[in-house]
Amino acid sequence: MRNFTCVNDIGNIKEAVKKAEYVKKNPFADNLLGKNRTMLLIFFNSSLRTRLSTQKAALNLGMNAIVLDINQGAWKLETELGVVMDGDKPEHLLEAIPVMGSYCDIIGVRSFARFESKEDDYSEKILNQFIKYSGRPVVSMEAATRHPLQSFADLITIEEYKKRERPKVVLTWAPHPKPLPQAVPNSFVEWMKATDYEFVITHPHGYELSPEFTNGCTIEYDQKKAFEGADFIYAKNWSAYNDPDYGKVISMDKSWTVDKEKMELTNNGYFMHCLPVRRNMIVTDEVIDSPNSIVIPEAANRVVSAQTVLKEILLNL
Ligand code: AN0
Ligand code: CP
Secondary structure, three states: OOOEOOHHHHOOHHHHHHHHHHHHHOOOOOOOOOOOOEEEEEEOOOOOHHHHHHHHHHHHOOOEEEEEEOOOOOOOEEOOOOOOOOOOOOEEHHHHHHHHHHOOOEEEEEOOOOOOOHHHHHOOHHHHHHHHHOOOOEEEOOOOOOOHHHHHHHHHHHHHHOOOOOOEEEEEEOOOOOOOOOHHHHHHHHHHHOOOOEEEEEOOOOOOOOHHHHOOOEEOOOHHHHHOOOOEEEEEOOOOOOOOOOOOOOOOOHHHOEOHHHHOOOOOOEEEOOOOOOEOOOEOHHHHOOOOEOHHHHHHHHHHHHHHHHHHHHHOO
16 A cells, blocks of 8 residues: 555455454554654644544554644645745645655645535545655545545444444434535445445435445435434534535534434444534434443544554555
8 A cells, every 4th residue: 555545545345454453452563663754744624533543553653753733833835736826825735745745754634625616625636736746655634525544443443343244334414513524424435335234324405425425325315214223323414515505504404413212213223423523413412422322432443543554554665
């Protein structure tokens, strides 16, 4: 593996889960692999889990980690090509990226969808510039369309908790006051499609995700019907994908909040969410505080997914 930006980069998914299980059981087995190597983590957006778990993963592999928050202390970066730079941005990505590459061996990048242009977001304009100009392996720490380190951790978590070979997994939209990217659900769909699980997506009309991701998936507009017999409920809000509403909140329908009554329709199912989560919008206190909520072990597995990925990249440097 050189870059890690989507499910295809991980190769065989069953082997990837086995590698992750090994990493989880033996977190310091490769603590010399990253000796004298530096990982640079670049954040264009806020983060708690990704920031900490990816650093922890790098440290477990013996790497040094440097973190840069682009919006706090760095020069504002121009991202458009061919513009006259007479505005408020003193530096262009075209210089900044290779300079950052010269200081490290692996680059992690977090750059969310900006919702200014669907085409720019869905062509992964920023992430691809890092791949093109940094000269280094690039790891997506949530880009415009995907969050693969999260999805890999989600898969590892489902494999740990599943009680039957082919569990029923349901991705449900839930309400949220601010527009959020489609990256987490897109990515989750992509990883679930790579398994042999029974997988169902449920959301209100108008919240259809890009067919590039959901092609071939079962979509059920009746949330309660979707929940019936589910082993895992994966809740997430996302903003509209379809034009003319791209990037907008078109409904905050609280009847979609995950509550106890709906969880009772499931097969004693587990509740999952990538976090951060807004309580009593996405999910009631009662559900997230219940023994069936596995959001904390899910977040803990972010170290495991990151370490498994970084180890593969280091082995191929
Ligand atoms: C982000 C999102 O929905 O993509 C990050 C989730 C990991 N969430 C927020 O911005 C609240
Ligand atoms: N789940 C996740 O990526 O969380 P952060 O945004 O806090 O990194």
